[in-house]
Amino acid sequence: DIQMTQSPSSLSASVGDRVTITCRASQGISDYLAWYQQKPGKVPKLLIYAASTLQSGVPSRFSGSGSGTDFTLTISSLQPEDVATYYCQAYNSAPQTFGQGTKVEIK
């Protein structure tokens, strides 16, 4: 089974900062990688799929990159409403494993 490892587990940054979260797959998954945002007490929301395609309605400050085993989610200018836990997911085969999550807070 594919294992997904995110780093860091948590981070604190200032409003306007550039934030980067990484996700590493234990084996190659091409670009079958999604990023989700889960705000406190809310349902997960799809942000990015196919490693770099922005889901409809998602602000352009979010971007994704990578292929194979190494992927990155970038928030170009952190906003207060971006406080959330972010999860990556490999969806090329079952089990469609999630990473352990990265909690983003405002400094």
Added chain:
Amino acid sequence: EVQLVESGGGLVQPGGSLRLSCAASGFAFSSYAMSWVRQAPGKGLEWVSAISGSGGSTYSADSVRGRFTISRDNSKNTLDLQMDSLRAEDTALYYCAKKGPNSGSYQPLDYWGQGTLVTVSS
């Protein structure tokens, strides 16, 4: 508007059974694969099971294989999860999710329900 509404959660004793349902609307249900994802209190997301649009193919996590069964009724636009031999570690909020945005293979989860809480405790 896509809507996914889960039901069937509750308190059950270890070793017991529960059947979760998800009522779907706002999209061509039979054209899309569906999944169940769970989240234990204070923990991360765990993929549980998935089923193809026709219902002919199903997939499950090792942690639930042989105990949980996913199924769908395309005539009623419903997705089910039969949960047997429940354990304390199955306690979680269970989400129904639609695979998309395309109807082909290998899609992420583009819509999620609000979840239904399952508590396994004596």
